[in-house]
């Protein structure tokens with residue numbers, strides 16, 4: 001059994017974001033800390049758990065992004081239990097379509113797989129797109145927002161969270177692409193011995209060109225980056241509770257007219 | 260020719276607010292608008308959409324479509340979009356829309372962009388913006404190398420038109436017979452019959468300040484008066500007080516209601532990432548230094564156990 005896990009490297013949630021000079025992106029050099037996108041940790045944990053209950057199985061972590069930078073994230077993935085890693089060297093400005101295309105081609109080059117785990121979404125672009133696009137390019141069924149996963153006899157039995165907290169119980173024929181959400185598992189801590197072991201695990205680099213993907217083919221790009229609009233200063237409603245409440249309701253109705 | 264196609268979502272025969280917003284945007288631009296509807300009552304949906312300016316519809320009406328199956332929906336929607344010859348597809352960035360359209364885009368070899376908060380239609384041109392990096396910035400979207408633009412808008416961002424009378428030309432497509440690899444076994448409806456957080460116009464959210472799980476009832480009462488949906492901070496989700504589906508924030512849901520009331524929530528950056536584009540934010544917190552006050556439109560510094568029941572009563576009084 002071969003399982004791929006798609007890992008995205010994103011700026012740490014606490015980092016301040018600086019807009020680049022040309023306003024066509026952020027100034028990545030100003031990002032002080034990069035992390036595994038949190039949902040991808042659930043994806044990785046589920047892949048490793050699945051491997052542990054399927055002797056002989058192998059987990060390959062795969063990441064699209066500037067390889068020099070993403071290597072550290074892939075090493076962490078190896079320390080968390082992946083057996084091998086592939087860094088697809090690509091600029092940050094790739095869109096989700098090309099990211100998925102590169103992932104699909106790399107996975108095919110490795111001889112395909114039985115399962116792919118992704119995260120529900122990446123916390124930088126909040127796109128929730130790569131999972132489904134990848135599934136399309138691999139011609140596999142997909143499910144996103146997966147909160148429960150079981151695998152038996154080539155069928156993935158999953159629970160996904162749909163609209164309004166609905167729980168959908170779905171069966172997918174393997175191979176399938178699954179987008180992991182919170183609740184699926186509790187990602188394990190990385191132990192020091194595993195960090196040491198990870199250093200010896202294979203991590204290979206692949207160029208975008210070798211996958212026949214180029215930035216020129218992208219479908220979506222961003223420009224005119226702006227900081228969020230300044231909020232008008234906060235009105236603190238004073239007085240005793242009764243007055244505060246009356247004044248707040250008045251403001252909501254008469255000033256901001258949201259009620 | 261440029262043509263706008265709105266993916267119409269309804270529930271129980273009533274159009275979702277996000278759909279009405281999109282229909283209104285196209286109508287106000289003076290462009291022709293068609294819709295695409297699939298479900299167990301797609302025809303009703305089409306007739307409802309006519310009231311908001313849609314003049315044509317491509318539908319697939321079948322009880323099989325009552326539950327969302329990504330594989331089946333993708334095949335159908337791709338086929339319907341091709342039939343329509345639309346150049347721009349507009350849909351709500353609902354959980355269904357977000358799951359479906361990236362795959363539809365991939366199949367059509369075109370770009371799909373979710374989570375947009377600004378939409379301007381002038382002639383056949385569309386300009387959209389969306390937040391990025393946990394709403395620490397926003398950017399305009401450029402479409403390249405694709406025949407069709409697929410745009411998913413967050414609800415509650417655009418004005419709502421009033422219903423009128425209109426007629427609509429309906430074209431039906433048959434349900435394709437497919438050997439599906441995806442089987443929906445069961446759908447357990449969420450306990451809440453309220454709007455999903457991502458679509459709610461008013462959200463009342465609670466944090467650790469509520470002290471214990473049962474105090475969420477205070478929020479429920481307030482929400483009932485306002486017709487609001489209840490949300491939560493991650494802290495209380497982690498404590499197991501409420502379900503993860505209620506979590507707002509960077510690792511929860513991104514919401515942008517007209518009114519967001521944060522009760523006993525400190526306003527951590529990861530929480531604000533999920534709600535900072537709400538139109539009006541009210542913070543109720545006993546700590547005047549809590550960061551939530553920096554993003555709030557209105558703030559009450561006080562004990563929530565004192566404020567909440569009085570606030571619920573006051574809303575009841577003025578809204579009845």
Ligand SMILES: Cc1cc2nc3c(=O)[nH]c(=O)nc-3n(C[C@H](O)[C@H](O)[C@H](O)COP(=O)(O)OP(=O)(O)OC[C@H]3O[C@@H](n4cnc5c(N)ncnc54)[C@H](O)[C@@H]3O)c2cc1C
Nearest residue numbers: 466467468492493494508509510511523524525530545563
């Ligand atoms: C990678 C990552 C992702 C995260 N994602 C999210 C996310 O998606 N969503 C999210 O919410 N958090 C997220 N967090 C967690 C976040 O950092 C905070 O820990 C969390 O939001 C705090 O929740 P809280 O405001 O309910 O609790 P606290 O920070 O403990 O705040 C409780 C507040 O209640 C007030 N209070 C207490 N008693 C009363 C009273 N009687 N009356 C009035 N006010 C009172 C206090 O003054 C305080 O401000 C994430 C963290 C990380 C590291």
Ligand SMILES: Nc1ncnc2c1ncn2[C@@H]1O[C@H](COP(=O)(O)O)[C@@H](O)[C@H]1O
Nearest residue numbers: 006007064118119121122127128129130
């Ligand atoms: N650059 C990338 N490299 C590897 N995996 C990615 C990348 N971007 C997105 N993914 C995967 O796709 C999921 C959804 O991402 P997104 O569509 O960007 O929200 C992520 O949780 C990852 O599992």
